[in-house]
Amino acid sequence: MRYVVRKLVLFLVTLWAAITLNFILPRLMPGSPVDAALAKLASSGLPVTNAERQAIEIQLGVPNTSLPQQYWDYWVAIVHLNFGTSYSFPSETVAQTIGKAAPWTLTLVGVTTVVAFVIGTLLGVYAGWRRGKPADTTVTLGATFFAAFPPFWLGLLLLYLFAFKLPWFPLKGGYFPGETPNLSPPFLGDAVYHSIVPAFTLAITSLSGWVFGMRNNMINTLGEDYVTFAEANGLRSRTVALLYAARNALLPNVTAFGLSLGAVVGGSILVEGVFSYPGLGNLLYIAVSNHDFPLMQALFLVISVSMLVAIFVVDLIYVRLDPRVRQG
Amino acid sequence: MSIVSPVPPPEVPGAAIEIPFGRGSASPGPLLFLGRAFLTLWSNRKARIGLVILGVDVLIAILAPLIAPHSPTATTFAPYQNPNGTNWFGTTGNGQDVFSQMVYGARISLLVGIAAGAAATIIAVTIGLIAGYRPGVIDEGLSFMTNLALVIPGLPLMFILAAYLQSRSVWTIVLVVAFTSWATGARVIRSQASTLRTREFVTSAVFSGERLLAVVFREILPNMTSLVAGSFFSAATAAVMAEASLEFLGLGDPSTVSWGTILYYAEQQNSLLTGQWVLVFAPGLAIALLAVSFTLINFGVDALSNPRLREKS
Numbered sequence: 001m002r003y004v005v006r007k008l009v010l011f012l013v014t015l016w017a018a019i020t021l022n023f024i025l026p027r028l029m030p031g032s033p034v035d036a037a038l039a040k041l042a043s044s045g046l047p048v049t050n051a052e053r054q055a056i057e058i059q060l061g062v063p064n065t066s067l068p069q070q071y072w073d074y075w076v077a078i079v080h081l082n083f084g085t086s087y088s089f090p091s092e093t094v095a096q097t098i099g100k101a102a103p104w105t106l107t108l109v110g111v112t113t114v115v116a117f118v119i120g121t122l123l124g125v126y127a128g129w130r131r132g133k134p135a136d137t138t139v140t141l142g143a144t145f146f147a148a149f150p151p152f153w154l155g156l157l158l159l160y161l162f163a164f165k166l167p168w169f170p171l172k173g174g175y176f177p178g179e180t181p182n183l184s185p186p187f188l189g190d191a192v193y194h195s196i197v198p199a200f201t202l203a204i205t206s207l208s209g210w211v212f213g214m215r216n217n218m219i220n221t222l223g224e225d226y227v228t229f230a231e232a233n234g235l236r237s238r239t240v241a242l243l244y245a246a247r248n249a250l251l252p253n254v255t256a257f258g259l260s261l262g263a264v265v266g267g268s269i270l271v272e273g274v275f276s277y278p279g280l281g282n283l284l285y286i287a288v289s290n291h292d293f294p295l296m297q298a299l300f301l302v303i304s305v306s307m308l309v310a311i312f313v314v315d316l317i318y319v320r321l322d323p324r325v326r327q328g
Numbered sequence: 329m330s331i332v333s334p335v336p337p338p339e340v341p342g343a344a345i346e347i348p349f350g351r352g353s354a355s356p357g358p359l360l361f362l363g364r365a366f367l368t369l370w371s372n373r374k375a376r377i378g379l380v381i382l383g384v385d386v387l388i389a390i391l392a393p394l395i396a397p398h399s400p401t402a403t404t405f406a407p408y409q410n411p412n413g414t415n416w417f418g419t420t421g422n423g424q425d426v427f428s429q430m431v432y433g434a435r436i437s438l439l440v441g442i443a444a445g446a447a448a449t450i451i452a453v454t455i456g457l458i459a460g461y462r463p464g465v466i467d468e469g470l471s472f473m474t475n476l477a478l479v480i481p482g483l484p485l486m487f488i489l490a491a492y493l494q495s496r497s498v499w500t501i502v503l504v505v506a507f508t509s510w511a512t513g514a515r516v517i518r519s520q521a522s523t524l525r526t527r528e529f530v531t532s533a534v535f536s537g538e539r540l541l542a543v544v545f546r547e548i549l550p551n552m553t554s555l556v557a558g559s560f561f562s563a564a565t566a567a568v569m570a571e572a573s574l575e576f577l578g579l580g581d582p583s584t585v586s587w588g589t590i591l592y593y594a595e596q597q598n599s600l601l602t603g604q605w606v607l608v609f610a611p612g613l614a615i616a617l618l619a620v621s622f623t624l625i626n627f628g629v630d631a632l633s634n635p636r637l638r639e640k641s
Contacts, residue, residue: 010475017476029492140627141374148565148619150572153591153612160600160608258479266483270573284484288491288577300488307481 003319011312018304022297023074027067055084055294078301086295088286094298097283100181102302104174105272105279108195109264112202116260120207121253124214128249129241131219139211147208152270155201159274162197169197172276198268198275206263213256217249224248251322258311265307365553368632375628381621389434396428400585408602417606420590421597429585430610436586437618440502440571445564445622447506452513452559457544459514460521471518477511486570490579497581501574505567513559520552554632561626565619572615587611 055077077083083094120143127139163169175181175190221227222245230240271277273285280299287295369375388395398404398415401424409419417426459470489504524530525548533547549556574580575588582589594600594607 013472014476014479018480021480025488026492144623144627145616145620148569148616148623150569150576150612150615152573152576153608153615156595156600156608157605157612160605164600262479262481262483265481269483269487270576273577284487285577288487288579291491293491296488296491300484303484304480308479311479 004316007312007315007319011308011315015305015308018308019075019078019301020071022301022304023071026293026297027070055082083298083301084294086287086292086298088290088292088295094295097295098280098298098302101278101280101283104277105268105281107191108199108202108272108277108279109261109268111195112199112206112264112268113257113261115199116203116206116264117210117257119203120210121214121250123207124211124253125218125241125246125249127211128215128218128222129237129245131215131222136215140215143208143211146204147206149205150270151201151205151267152274154205155198155271155274158197158201170194174278195277198271198277201271202264202267205267206260209256209260209263210253213253214249217252218245221245221249251318254314254318254321257314258307261307261310265303365557369625369628372628372631374624375631378621378624378626378628381617382625385434385438385618385621388431389438392431392435396425396431398425398428400424400428400432408597408604410604411606417610418604420593420607422593426590426607426610429590430587430614432585433587433590433611434614436498436584437568437571437588437615440498440505440586441564441568441618441622444502444505444509444567444571445560447502448510448563448567449513449556449560451506451510452517452563453549453556455510456514456517457521457548460518461525461540461544461548463522463525467518467522470514474511474514474518477508478515482508482566483570483573486574487577487579490574496579498584498586501571501580502567504574505570506563509563509566509570513555513563516555516559517552520555521548524548524551554629558626558629561622561629565622565626568615568619568622572612587615 081095083098086094086097089097123139123143127136130136159171163171170176170193174194175187179187179190181187181191224245227240227245230244231237235244265281268279269281269284272279272281276282280303283295284299284303286292287299366379369379403423405415405419405423405425407419407421407423409415411418415425415427417430419425420429455470455474459467459474486504486508489507490500493500493504521544530543530547533543538546571580571586572588572591575586576591576595578592580586580588580592582592588611590611591608594604594611597604597607599605599607
């Protein structure tokens with residue numbers, strides 16, 4: 001319980017720090033993002049209402065109020081999910097834009113993480129067990145090479161091969177144009193169909209963390225006495241590898257989740273951009289290309305907060321899985 | 329108090345280049361040290377592949393004017409050419425020779441990788457050493473900063489920083505990458521420094537009256553050379569990839585010739601749909617190879633610090 005409380009406090013402080021960082025950054029930067037944002041908004045042809053100006057100033061900093069007052073306004077705006085108006089999507093609020101995109105990214109990132117975890121861990125077990133053999137070298141070199149692929153580049157190549165040259169998969173989007181997102185089976189089928197290539201791209205480029213973590217844990221576990229004992233008892237080597245070594249090596253690897261999630265989320269931005277996938281990454285891609293500061297700011301906040309929450313949840317699960325953490 | 333160098337004055341002018349031993353003859357000179365480190369890395373098969381790739385890239389970058397058949401910026405060719413005898417990788421929409429751009433692009437990628445890697449490592453070493461050597465409030469504060477930097481998603485933060493910093497130059501990218509990728513190294517260095525702090529040789533150095541900085545940089549730092557090198561190579565890998573991503577997004581300087589900007593223009597001109605896949609394939613592969621070489625060298629460095637990972641050879 002003490003461990004959980006400590007984690008909770010740490011989580012809350014980190015959450016506060018991340019949200020505050022989001023407040024500080026635009027105010028530290030040279031030039032005035034507010035002016036840039038207002039100029040951009042004015043150039044889009046829409047009249048800038050006072051409410052919009054105020055929302056932008058709360059997000060990015062008003063020149064004539066005190067910093068503590070700005071900070072207070074910023075928190076009030078966040079609690080009310082009032083992120084202002086983006087000029088990439090002027091007809092809706094930023095919160096609405098993000099709300100529509102979030103499920104897509106959640107599904108894509110979630111599925112990718114699970115797939116990468118399963119494949120990566122199995123490969124890691126195999127490489128660790130066959131340490132120093134050609135199989136190990138193949139797996140480690142392969143994982144190193146795939147990890148070095150810029151995800152967006154792999155996405156472009158797969159898009160070219162499997163959607164343009166061989167028309168097996170759709171060229172862009174998360175569903176066929178003309179459909180409205182709903183939860184009916186045909187639509188879900190389309191969504192899965194559209195997500196295969198982007199998910200595959202992300203899974204390949206984020207495998208390596210799991211592979212190397214698992215391989216190193218396996219090598220350390222295989223050096224333990226109980227593994228030697230199991231071997232000396234004449235157990236089959238597959239039994240020793242999977243039931244004795246891998247089971248214990250798996251647990252520490254769960255902590256690699258945070259890093260891996262970071263890789264998937266980071267990669268998903270440009271990959272979603274490449275595939276015009278209707279998720280948060282594509283929004284951030286659009287926001288950065290258009291210098292859409294309100295949208296950018298809100299997206300960064302949403303992405304960091306969801307990552308923090310995900311890592312916190314995994315930490316809590318880890319407590320359930322490993323009794324040593326609870327006692328320590 | 330300085331130790332007088334025992335090296336006799338050189339007879340020939342050329343001999344003056346010889347590196348003098350800084351702290352008595354017991355510790356090897358930096359050149360010898362580097363040579364030994366290189367040989368140890370070379371003996372590791374994976375690291376050797378990495379060193380070869382990196383060496384080829386460095387040679388291409390240095391000899392770029394000799395290797396590139398054309399100017400990378402001259403717009404003298406017919407646009408949208410497919411690979412042919414004059415333009416080995418084809419031409420861009422502006423009529424530039426892509427092969428020459430690839431050759432010159434090696435300079436930017438190497439520069440960003442090494443500069444950002446070095447900058448991130450300096451931050452990591454400073455924060456890690458201080459946190460590890462000063463338990464208590466300082467350690468808690470610095471460790472919290474490190475953990476925060478670890479969990480905040482790096483790539484989105486990079487994009488946002490680069491979008492706010494409205495200057496578009498290679499050095500902006502170096503700065504942004506260094507600022508976002510120091511944390512992993514700092515954490516590793518901190519934990520190593522905190523275990524070394526209680527060792528006897530450090531205690532004796534403290535009792536012999538060495539100043540804080542001398543203890544930290546002369547006694548503790550040399551004992552984690554491999555960790556420092558490791559954090560350099562992983563930061564350099566991240567930097568090469570991040571540079572490509574930033575430039576692909578259009579957050580780089582569009583007038584520099586780099587692998588990332590070739591990809592950016594290829595995407596802007598829809599090169600894949602017009603069949604010019606080389607424009608996308610070549611720069612991405614070059615980036616991947618450079619990143620792989622840094623990672624492979626890091627395997628060798630890892631094996632130095634963890635004998636369990638060492639290859640039997």
